[in-house]
Amino acid sequence: MAQASNVLTKIAQVSVGLGLAGSMVQSAIYTVDGGERAVLFDRFQGVLEETTGEGMHLRIPWLQSPTIFDIRTRPRSISSITGTKDLQMVNITLRVLSKPNVEMLPTIFKNLGPEYDEKILPSIGNEVLKAVVANYNAEQLLTQRSEVSAAVRIGLTKRAKDFNILLDDVALTHLSFGDEFSKAIESKQVAQQEAERSKFVVQKSEQEKLAAVIKAEGESDAAKLISDATKSAGPGLIELRRIEAAREIAATLARGRNVVYLPSQANMLMGMNPGK
Structure with missing residues (x-):
């Protein structure tokens, strides 16, 4: 019995030793996934200047502890309510794609921590938006949106570099004004449409008057030409016009179904068809 008890005791001791050894080995290993970097903090040396990349790495348990940073580009929306040059309040939303400067991760960790962004x-973002928007009035924000977006991108990229943050893209995604300004814009658009409509009506009236004058002048010139022709041609022209008119009347009557012609000394008589 004593011998069996000693064997069990040794087995227990070995198991405990293996467990402690396994725990120490596990605590001495850390893994860095793809798109990440690790910054090591040493209790004696402080934050180590060299970062570790992807893969499995060793550390001294208790003495060293890793902090994992995601170095991939991440999106973020920044909203700000600020005033324009003409004192109109505007609500702007900015989309930013950012990532840390990998070479400066130890500095970022020391100064800002893992939640630097x-x-x-x-x-x-609010600082740059307020500074840029203050240089434009409300109408310019609408008509020069690309220029405003470029100014915000330049200013924000410069400020982010001061904190070792790199920006891949900056863009305005939303821009809206207060209710009063929106109503003023709508009223202005309605007034402009009414002015354009009134302008069209005036131009149409002027064109109609001009057409009437041209028509009257044409009729006057035609009458004058006929009068001159009559004076120069004598009664022969009048007789020709009478014959042409008689011919047109005869052609019109010929198309009628209820007209009967009776020749009598070149005169035409009209009557109703007895069959009707």
């Missing part, structure tokens, strides 16, 4: 981007 949460601390910096909203603050500098």
Whole structure:
């Protein structure tokens, strides 16, 4: 019995030793996934200047502890309510694609910590938006949106570099004004449409008057020409016009179904058809 008890005791001791050894080995290993970097903090040396990349790495348990940073580009929306040059309030939303400067990760860790983007981007985003929007009036924000977006991108990229943050893209995604300004814009558009409509009516009236004058002048010239022709041609022209008129009347009557012609000394008589 004593011998069996000693064997069990040794087995237990070995198991405990293996367990402790396995725990120490596990605590001495850490893994960095794709798109990540690790910054090591040493209790004696502080934050190490060299970062570790993807893969499995060793560390000294208790003495060293890794902090994992995501170095991939991440999107963020920044909203700001600010005033324009003409004192109109505008609500602007900015989309930012950002990532940390990998070479400066130890500095970022020491100065800002792992949540560096949460601390910096909203603050500098509002700062740049207010500074840029203040240079434009409300109408310019609508008509020169690309220029405003470019100015915000330049200013925000410069400020982000001060904190070792790189920006891949900056764009305005939303821009809206207060209810009063929106109503004023709508009223202005309605007034412009009414003015254009009134302008069209005036131009149409002027064109109609001009057409009437031209028509009257044409009729006057035609009458004058006929009068001159009559004076120069004598009664022969009048007789020709009478014959042409008689011919037109005869052609019109010929198309009628209820007309009867009775020749009598070149005169035409009309009557109703007895059959009707």
